[in-house]
Amino acid sequence: MIRKISYKFGTAFSAGEWNINGGGSRFTAGTRAPIAMAKKLPLLRKAGVTHLEFHDTELPPDQTKKFRKLLDKEGLKTGMVTANLFRRREFINGAYDSPDPKVRKMAIDISKRYLAAGINDLDAETYVYWVGTAGFDHEFAKDHVTHIKYIVDALNQLVEFGLEQFGEDQMIPILIEPKPNEPRNYMYGGTVGDALALISMMDPKLAPWVGINPEQAHSTMAGLSYSLDLSMALAAGKLGHIHLNDQSRPAFDQDYAFGDTDPLGCFAAVWTLKKNNYNGMIGIDVQPYGTDTGDQYAESVARTIRNFKRFVACCDRIDDKKLAALQAKSDQAGVADLVAKALTGARM
Amino acid sequence: MIRKISYKFGTAFSAGEWNINGGGSRFTAGTRAPIAMAKKLPLLRKAGVTHLEFHDTELPPDQTKKFRKLLDKEGLKTGMVTANLFRRREFINGAYDSPDPKVRKMAIDISKRYLAAGINDLDAETYVYWVGTAGFDHEFAKDHVTHIKYIVDALNQLVEFGLEQFGEDQMIPILIEPKPNEPRNYMYGGTVGDALALISMMDPKLAPWVGINPEQAHSTMAGLSYSLDLSMALAAGKLGHIHLNDQSRPAFDQDYAFGDTDPLGCFAAVWTLKKNNYNGMIGIDVQPYGTDTGDQYAESVARTIRNFKRFVACCDRIDDKKLAALQAKSDQAGVADLVAKALTGARM
Amino acid sequence: MIRKISYKFGTAFSAGEWNINGGGSRFTAGTRAPIAMAKKLPLLRKAGVTHLEFHDTELPPDQTKKFRKLLDKEGLKTGMVTANLFRRREFINGAYDSPDPKVRKMAIDISKRYLAAGINDLDAETYVYWVGTAGFDHEFAKDHVTHIKYIVDALNQLVEFGLEQFGEDQMIPILIEPKPNEPRNYMYGGTVGDALALISMMDPKLAPWVGINPEQAHSTMAGLSYSLDLSMALAAGKLGHIHLNDQSRPAFDQDYAFGDTDPLGCFAAVWTLKKNNYNGMIGIDVQPYGTDTGDQYAESVARTIRNFKRFVACCDRIDDKKLAALQAKSDQAGVADLVAKALTGARM
């Protein structure tokens, strides 16, 4: 099993400090002053978050031990940790998949170090590898076959290190977070299917430790169904974490609050998780609206949790037996009507 | 004004007989026997339809007078009529925009004849020009500037004919229905903006008679917002008819029932129409699911009307003053929360 | 290895008889009379095709033995065979993944029977499972986890049957052909990654017999890079066949001739195959333009082969060492310039 810790459905929510930021984008100005990470903790807790997520850039491994006390004091735990393999200058053309062997080694070293810090100092539940800058802008920029294998090799090394250092008892799952594009034109490990395929290329002794962290916006950016992507990971026994947010269609990475733009997709995601007895963390990866002001730092996080609970309530409006009967006879018209009523709470 | 007849909001629904078909697609088999048009009338009426829509291929102009009696008997009227400028072999590379002057003439002649039949025999409210095969598959297939002007010229001729034949009192609005692609790679008049632009190139004396028929799926196929497209047509005083259905994202033309896949977009469309006092026909352009059986011929039409009414009920859950206040202070987070509650009927 | 027969690069081309059809689409009329399959053979051969591809609907298993003589006479062989799991009425809501156990059994039986006919009568090189109607239109139409597992189960059964009947010597590879949507809103096994993931869920003793048939248009419909998809299959040792055609962007399934709309993607695909010493069949899956006349039945096939050879010539314009050096130092600007010159043959 790719998760070690279980929760009653919808009681454990994690979010990274980057969910609360000063705003601004490539084209727009920020609308809030950036605030220190320590000050974000109570804001996140009040929004309903129980666990934090960390990059090694905002919480470097030499500060994890000390910061842990702050977390304990605030009553927060650590959902997942992840080494930042994208914002460092060295990783501009990939990290695990860089053409430069020194850069590949650096990426693996950083990952090992933060995996260790996450286990030792933060009791992190999972470690995530977001594909980041892996991939290419120009189609001829890399010999893809070779570079895909570099990633598989790096994952093997990371798991091997973890097992050697910590043994099976302490070791935590390594989860690939796929994304199809942005910042690169095309990214390796771009979809949940691609990430599962990478795992299937790993050393069979190490592969059981690697799973997936599917993100709503990233699936939608490839025109794929998030609930189907969740289901693929579940069918493969590889659903280790989730990142909820929202995205309207294939376009720039929007990271809107869960439920803001695609309520049917979000409702279906909650239903899929519930139906399949997902008992893991409900991870959140959102951005504030560009219009959110200084009073609304954590509003996207809070709304995500509220909308999640609203969709759980919509699930409760569904008569499971009736739905199963409609599915069994391939009556999509009946399904669509039943779901429209459950979503809107219409009596008619 | 681009509409002549007005209705209380949500009381007049129109649909073409093609909304009820035998099913099947390029890749799949039909699941129902095709049925004769006369037999479709009671099915459509029972589904909630008050008005029919006709192509000249399913109801040729030499049969309109006779068929009118059937309509009267069934208590149905005619919402709009349209000459089929796509399924005839001559129109394989465009109709009004064909490189062949004989084909262009044929397209205009057919249009005139069916406009006349619609006015004379069916008391049609509007005449629609769906862009159909206008456009190209290969980028170099046409000199686009020339061919765009052919369309403008054809629209001028059609309006001129209508005014000469029927005068301003009897003449009905001509409405462009945009679609970005399928069957062609790129289509002329592909978006609501493009269609408004075509009108702006017309003879200023004739242009006031031409408006737009925006379709939900067609806007979504270009990654555009249907409520914004409706608003563009409204701002220009050109919203003459609407075609409701649903589409998940840029992909093949799905024509699902309104509300089946993008409930927020559909809710926003209803809110936009209501807010702007749209008092025209609610046109429906849907396909059955491939899984609909012989008992479900008109289920997509009926569900469209039910979902339309469900979204009207969601509109009633919105406190207009509160929404206006949030909009005025650019509080999108507040708007999103208010709308999520209105859509789901959540108390929280 | 997922292929048993090898060819000098670019000497073996296969196409199905459906590549030559009467034209027409959901919206448009055909422009050519449909012609009998036997008459298509010389047309395909003259276009440059060396091998045919067959569905069991156009060449039923009880006719394969007899038809083989026609093929031999024409000097043509069989590239791949595939049971049609989409156009039969039973498969409207999926075949291997149907909710109805009788339909699932029927799909598996048909597949076994055609695999056997392909091996016994046609000396087919590969057997293809195109996902077809697998999947759903409405997000809640199926419990995806269960239905994904049905597909894995069916693939296990098919390979097991093949090995039992024919042994490892005679057995041929089974290849999944992914497609993200159309005819369904979302399809199971929608991407190359998804298909590789399905294989990874199979019985490890049977999985080595299953590979991938990536199609250019299908990758592009999900906004993915075809050369990256080819590379994923190559890295996994699973590239068993290819289907070349062209598609401009996520939209309806266009099946244009290879090179017609995305020359850079097509050039990159040829380069990827060549660079990785692909020695398999060059499969073609195209449609005629809607404007192709009775003299142009096989023009899309012939142009695909011509364009393939043009891109091979473009590959020859690339100085491999120079490209490798640019790649090694992450110089995408240099790569882009070198590729633009190779594509256009510009001296500057």
Next chain:
Amino acid sequence: MIRKISYKFGTAFSAGEWNINGGGSRFTAGTRAPIAMAKKLPLLRKAGVTHLEFHDTELPPDQTKKFRKLLDKEGLKTGMVTANLFRRREFINGAYDSPDPKVRKMAIDISKRYLAAGINDLDAETYVYWVGTAGFDHEFAKDHVTHIKYIVDALNQLVEFGLEQFGEDQMIPILIEPKPNEPRNYMYGGTVGDALALISMMDPKLAPWVGINPEQAHSTMAGLSYSLDLSMALAAGKLGHIHLNDQSRPAFDQDYAFGDTDPLGCFAAVWTLKKNNYNGMIGIDVQPYGTDTGDQYAESVARTIRNFKRFVACCDRIDDKKLAALQAKSDQAGVADLVAKALTGARM
């Protein structure tokens, strides 16, 4: 006519200083030190640029007169000027379309001031209104009809001011630059069609001064054809400027060098401009690759110009009469073959 100055085709190239930047994105680090604008001038000139483009944020109106001397010294002129209506904090929810009347006034005032500076101090050829933050993230964030009219009103005011201040002789064209999304989920004036429609809603006495600046990446982001968008602007007599770059498909705004990813679309754009005797500025709006180093500040600009000239050379390979004959008989297969040969320079 929407342009006042004409050039021999392909001899005048303009680019903004932002085409040369330090790199970096929402997710990635910069790879070059940012450099001062004055130092960029020789880099741009050496890359082939003859004219500069300016925002009022990088060259404020109180510095234009002084900076002009630097331009003169470097032998550069001014292609277009534009007030930055997106990166200022006030414009976070739109500028001309802000719900706040003070913000709308500020946006118009800034625009007037920079239009004046452009005419008085820089001899700018055109003034551009890029829609920037106009639009919304959440569908219910604005009453679109009202806010669209605000934009029309602002354009009227800007032209009125220009004519009053400068008269018809000195006044320069105002050009709308459409973009469908990013930074907003949906933008007003999102497509060339939408922008033409906004112009059609203007005061008929002022509208002749407003035209379009179509950008390749922006058309592609909506899945539209850039050469068709150019043609729409040409047919309407509204093509005032162009922004060349490249974009692979609907995704984040890529701004790759012209020709880097969609060579057929770029070739078609050059052919469309040449065929229609476009004699205006060739504007460039590109970003460096994330991998470009300190030696490659202006490489995307230089490659854009080189690729432009390569596509002009491809145009010269086309036999115009032959192409016209193929178009006249709707022979797309013939067109596709002719174009593939012209693009690749293949002899076969």
